[in-house]
Amino acid sequence: MPKRILIAEANALMSEVMTYILMNYGYEVFTTNTGTGVFEHIKTDHPDLLILDALLPGINGSEICQLIKLNKGTSRLPVIMCLDDDSIDDALNHKGAPDDVLRKPFDMNCLIEKIEHQLAA
Numbered sequence: 001m002p003k004r005i006l007i008a009e010a011n012a013l014m015s016e017v018m019t020y021i022l023m024n025y026g027y028e029v030f031t032t033n034t035g036t037g038v039f040e041h042i043k044t045d046h047p048d049l050l051i052l053d054a055l056l057p058g059i060n061g062s063e064i065c066q067l068i069k070l071n072k073g074t075s076r077l078p079v080i081m082c083l084d085d086d087s088i089d090d091a092l093n094h095k096g097a098p099d100d101v102l103r104k105p106f107d108m109n110c111l112i113e114k115i116e117h118q119l120a121a
Contacts, residue, residue, distance in 0.1 A: 006047035035059030066096030
């Protein structure tokens with residue numbers, strides 16, 4: 001059974017490109033462009049990993065990640081947060097931090113490596 005990845009990305013083109021690449025690597029992919037969509041997909045699709053844009057409309061990625069990581073039912077869900085700025089150190093050094101971060105723009109090979117690392121953990 002293929003691993004299931006949820007992509008929460010505000011940029012539709014970025015989401016489409018990541019989906020295409022991840023599907024070619026054999027992953028089952030779900031997408032959303034809203035913070036509330038993340039929680040809906042977690043409940044219904046039970047992803048094995050979440051790729052989370054830090055700048056989603058409504059509730060931002062850091063808040064979403066914190067809610068996921070501080071909830072007993074979802075705390076083990078690996079989260080890779082995608083950032084547009086240099087706040088990587090800040091993103092990893094707080095309660096409810098993601099498991100890894102990726103600075104945009106990023107190389108897709110780097111994304112695949114981070115996904116494989118998180119899914120193997």
